[in-house]
Amino acid sequence: MTKLTQSTTWKALQAHTSQLPHMRELFAQNPQRFEQMSVKACGLFLDYSKNRINDGTLELLFSLANEANLSEKITAMFKGDVINNTEQRSVLHTALRSKADQQIITEGADIVPEVQQTLSKMAGFVESVQSGQWKGYTGKSITDIVSIGIGGSFLGPKIVSQALRPYWQAGLNCHFVANVDASSICEKLKGLNAETTLFVMSSKSFGTQETLTNTLSAKNWFLAQGATQQDIAQHFVAVTSNVAKATDFGMDANNIFPMWDWVGGRYSLWSAIGLPIALLVGMDNFKALLDGAHQMDEHFASTPLEQNMPVIMAMLSVLYGNFHGAQSHVILTYDHYLRGLPAYFQQLDMESNGKSVTLDGTDVDYSTGPVIWGGEGTNGQHAYHQLLHQGTALIPADFIMPLQSHNPLGEHHDQLASNCFGQTQALMQGRTYDEALAELGSSKLNDQEKSLIAKHKVMSGNKPSNTLLMDKLTPTTLGALIALYEHRTFVQGAIWQINSFDQWGVELGKQLGNDVLERIGAKQDATELDASSNALVNIYRQGKL
Numbered sequence: 001m002t003k004l005t006q007s008t009t010w011k012a013l014q015a016h017t018s019q020l021p022h023m024r025e026l027f028a029q030n031p032q033r034f035e036q037m038s039v040k041a042c043g044l045f046l047d048y049s050k051n052r053i054n055d056g057t058l059e060l061l062f063s064l065a066n067e068a069n070l071s072e073k074i075t076a077m078f079k080g081d082v083i084n085n086t087e088q089r090s091v092l093h094t095a096l097r098s099k100a101d102q103q104i105i106t107e108g109a110d111i112v113p114e115v116q117q118t119l120s121k122m123a124g125f126v127e128s129v130q131s132g133q134w135k136g137y138t139g140k141s142i143t144d145i146v147s148i149g150i151g152g153s154f155l156g157p158k159i160v161s162q163a164l165r166p167y168w169q170a171g172l173n174c175h176f177v178a179n180v181d182a183s184s185i186c187e188k189l190k191g192l193n194a195e196t197t198l199f200v201m202s203s204k205s206f207g208t209q210e211t212l213t214n215t216l217s218a219k220n221w222f223l224a225q226g227a228t229q230q231d232i233a234q235h236f237v238a239v240t241s242n243v244a245k246a247t248d249f250g251m252d253a254n255n256i257f258p259m260w261d262w263v264g265g266r267y268s269l270w271s272a273i274g275l276p277i278a279l280l281v282g283m284d285n286f287k288a289l290l291d292g293a294h295q296m297d298e299h300f301a302s303t304p305l306e307q308n309m310p311v312i313m314a315m316l317s318v319l320y321g322n323f324h325g326a327q328s329h330v331i332l333t334y335d336h337y338l339r340g341l342p343a344y345f346q347q348l349d350m351e352s353n354g355k356s357v358t359l360d361g362t363d364v365d366y367s368t369g370p371v372i373w374g375g376e377g378t379n380g381q382h383a384y385h386q387l388l389h390q391g392t393a394l395i396p397a398d399f400i401m402p403l404q405s406h407n408p409l410g411e412h413h414d415q416l417a418s419n420c421f422g423q424t425q426a427l428m429q430g431r432t433y434d435e436a437l438a439e440l441g442s443s444k445l446n447d448q449e450k451s452l453i454a455k456h457k458v459m460s461g462n463k464p465s466n467t468l469l470m471d472k473l474t475p476t477t478l479g480a481l482i483a484l485y486e487h488r489t490f491v492q493g494a495i496w497q498i499n500s501f502d503q504w505g506v507e508l509g510k511q512l513g514n515d516v517l518e519r520i521g522a523k524q525d526a527t528e529l530d531a532s533s534n535a536l537v538n539i540y541r542q543g544k545l
C-alpha cells in the first residue's frame with residue numbers, strides 16, 4: 001500500500017463520502033450553498049455547488065492537498081525546479097507568458113530574455129506576412145498557411161485558432177495537417193496555390209516521423225508546382241528546439257523559431273508553436289491570450305487553496321476518481337467556437353496523468369487520470385447525455401459557456417443557456433419515481449402501465465457538474481481557461497505523486513512503429529515479431545486479402 005491510501009485523510013474521505021446525502025438535500029439544507037461554492041478569477045466564474053460535497057468534504061480534500069505539499073510543489077514548478085524527474089527537465093510553460101521584467105532562472109540562466117526575443121521575432125514575421133510585405137516566389141502575398149505538426153505541436157494551435165475565429169484578420173486562412181495518412185495532406189493541398197502558400201512546420205524534437213514525412217511531401221508538392229529549391233526559404237518556416245536538425249533538413253536559419261526543452265509539447269501553444277495562431281489573429285491578440293494565461297498563473301500561484309480555482313477543480317476530480325469510482329470526465333462546451341476544447345483537454349490531461357507509478361517508481365494503488373472526453377453540449381444532449389443521466393457509470397461533467405455570443409441572433413443564445421443550465425439541474429436533482437408517476441397523472445395508461453413507465457423515467461440525480469462562465473470568449477478569457485485546465489492537471493498529478501510531464505507510453509509506440517516500418521520495407525516476410533504482428537505485416541506486404 002502507498003502512503004497516500006494509508007493516510008488518515010484518505011480513509012476519512014472514504015468514510016465521509018459514503019455518508020453524504022443526495023445533493024437535493026444538500027441544497028435544501030444550506031440556502032447559501034451557491035454563494036459559498038462559487039469562485040471568480042481572471043474573468044472566469046466557477047459554480048461548483050452541484051457537486052457531492054459539503055464543508056466537511058472540502059476540508060478533507062484540502063487536507064489531502066496540504067499533506068501532498070501542494071503549495072510547495074506549485075512554487076517549485078514556477079521557479080524552475082527540475083520536477084520532470086525522468087527527463088531531468090524544468091517545466092516552465094508559465095515562463096512563456098511571464099512579464100518581460102520577470103526573472104526566471106533555469107540551468108543558471110534567466111530565460112525571460114530568450115522568450116521575449118522569440119516573441120519579437122514572431123511579431124516581425126506576423127506583421128510582414130499579414131501586411132503582405134512577405135512575398136512568395138512569384139511576388140504575390142501569402143493567402144494560406146499550412147501548419148504541419150502532431151500532438152502538442154498541432155492540437156493547441158488548431159483548437160485555439162478555431163476558438164478565436166472571430167478575431168482572424170482578413171486575408172489569411174490556415175489548414176492543419178497532423179495525420180501521416182497521405183489523404184490528409186493531399187486533401188489540404190487541393191485547391192491551394194503554391195505561390196501564395198506558407199508552410200509552418202512545428203516539431204519540438206524535429207524527429208517526429210509524421211511531421212517529417214508530411215513536410216517532405218509538402219516540399220515535393222511545392223517544387224512540383226514550378227517553384228525551385230531557392231524558393232523554399234520564402235515558403236517554409238520551422239518551429240523547433242532542435243535548430244541544428246532543422247538546418248540540416250534544409251530550413252533557412254532565419255526562418256527557424258526556437259523553443260526549449262523546458263516546454264512540454266502539450267503545454268507549448270504559448271511558445272512559437274503558437275505561430276499559426278499569431279498569424280491568424282495578429283500579435284496583439286496572441287499577447288492577450290498569453291496575458292489571460294498569466295493572470296491564471298498568478299491566481300494559481302498566490303491564492304489560498306480554498307479559493308484557488310484550478311485547485312478546487314482538481315480536488316473535485318480526485319474526489320470522484322478516487323472515492324466514487326468515476327473513470328471518466330466529460331467536458332461540454334456551450335459555444336460553437338469552443339467545440340475543439342474537449343479534444344485539447346483530453347490530450348493535456350490524458351498524456352499528463354495517464355501514469356501508474358509514482359515519482360519514485362512505486363506502483364500506485366489508486367486511480368490516476370480519468371478518460372477525458374466531450375463535445376458541444378447541445379449536440380450531446382440529443383445523444384450521449386442519456387448515459388450521463390441514466391447510465392450506470394458516474395461521469396462528472398464540466399459545462400463551459402460564455403454569457404455573450406459573438407453572433408447574437410434572435411433567441412439562440414437564450415436557448416443555448418437554458419439548455420446548459422437545464423442539464424446541470426437535471427443531472428443534480430434527477431427525477432424520483434413519485435415525480436415520474438405524477439407526471440403521468442392525466443395520461444390514458446392504466447396503473448400498471450404507469451408504474452412501468454415511471455420506473456423507466458426515474459433519474460437518480462446526484463450527478464456532479466461544474467459550470468464555468470465567462471462574459472465573452474476573448475483571447476484573454478481563452479488564455480485563462482486553458483491555463484486553468486493546465487494547472488488542474490498539475491494539481492491532480494501532485495496529489496497522485498506522479499510525473500505529469502513525461503510520456504513514455506507514447507514513446508514506445510513511436511519506437512515500435514519504426515521497427516514495424518523496417519519489416520514492411522524488408523525483402524522478406526516478417527518472422528521475428530509475435531504471431532499476430534508478423535501476420536498483419538505480411539498481409540499488408542501482399543497488399544490485398
Ligand SMILES: O=P(O)(O)OC[C@H]1O[C@H](O)[C@H](O)[C@@H](O)[C@@H]1O
Binds near residue numbers: 153203204207507
Ligand atoms: O513536437 P514534436 O517533437 O514533433 O512532438 C510531437 C508529439 O510527439 C509525441 O507524440 C509526444 O507524445 C507529444 O507530446 C508531442 O507533442
